[in-house]
Amino acid sequence: MALNRTAALAALAAIAVVAPLASAEIIFDFESLVHGEIVTNQFAPMLTISAINPNRGFNIAAAFDTSLMGTADPDLEGPPWAGGNLALSPTETQLGRALIIAENDLDANFDGILDDPDDEGSRPAGQLIFDFSQTIDTFGFDVIDIEGSVQEFSRLEFFFDGTSVATVGFDQFTSVASSFFDATIVFGNNTANRVTPITAAALVAAGFVDAEGGFDRVIIHAGGSSAYDNITIPAPSGVLALAGGWLMLTGRRRRA
Ligand SMILES: [Ca+2]
Ligand SMILES: [Ca+2]
Ligand SMILES: [Ca+2]
Ligand SMILES: [Ca+2]
Secondary structure, eight states, rough: OOEEEEHHHHHHHHHHHHHHEEEEEEEOOOOTTTBBBBOSSSSTTTEEEEEEEETTOOOOOOEEEEEOOOSSGGOOOSSSBSTTSSSOOOOTTTOOOEEEBSSOOOOOOOOSSSOOBBOOOOSSSSEEEEEEEEEEEEEEEEEEOOOOHHHOEEEEEEETTTTEEEEEEEGGGTTSSSSTTTTTTTOOBBEEEEEEEEHHHHHHHTGGGGGGGGGGEEEEEEOOOOEEEEEEOOOHHHHHHHOOOOOOOHHHHOOO
16 A cells, blocks of 8 residues: 555656646757758657758758858848847847758758758748647747748648648738737848747637647748748657556556
């Protein structure tokens, strides 16, 4: 009996510790990548990244170091940024490496590092595809250099098990009529904005009832030249599963 009580208390303690972790976020800031690095499975299995570029004969997602000067696209260079809700943040304005849909595939030495990375400037630019190993219910991100979301028709598309369950246009972030309106977001050339994580519940509230169970793929349909950073999702349930294992172990002991 004493052993059982100890085990049960340990399990409760584990839950108490785990609870705040379970609601924590994981942020993919891409700082482990170098300028021009082709991005595929560096963050697998949790996150796999790919791209579709309808304008080229290749589909490459790549890292772009926004902190550099003299790159192929000055619009992606900052800080300073020309505007947006990250422009004045003392702590968040430095974005470093971000993701682009590559406009060229120049890699003369075949090292998987694009020699002069540039983001696709055609409209639309293409898709950045984020596949998650677990179903998630929250997705946040930073966006650089989307100029005039209305013209560029950028949008987020959420999928569950291969089926599209919701779409949110970037124009909704700057439309007071939208439930996704954020007064701090200002789009424009060389801007940097953080989009507050979008929840499955918010998608359902906006009429996308099929998003109720969450999503396991998010596609950013990039209307034009742009870069993306700080992909933010809920912390995986692995730690919670460990606590569950504790409880199961306790249960077995109790029955034994
Ligand atoms: Ca970054
Ligand atoms: Ca190279
Ligand atoms: Ca460009
Ligand atoms: Ca631009």
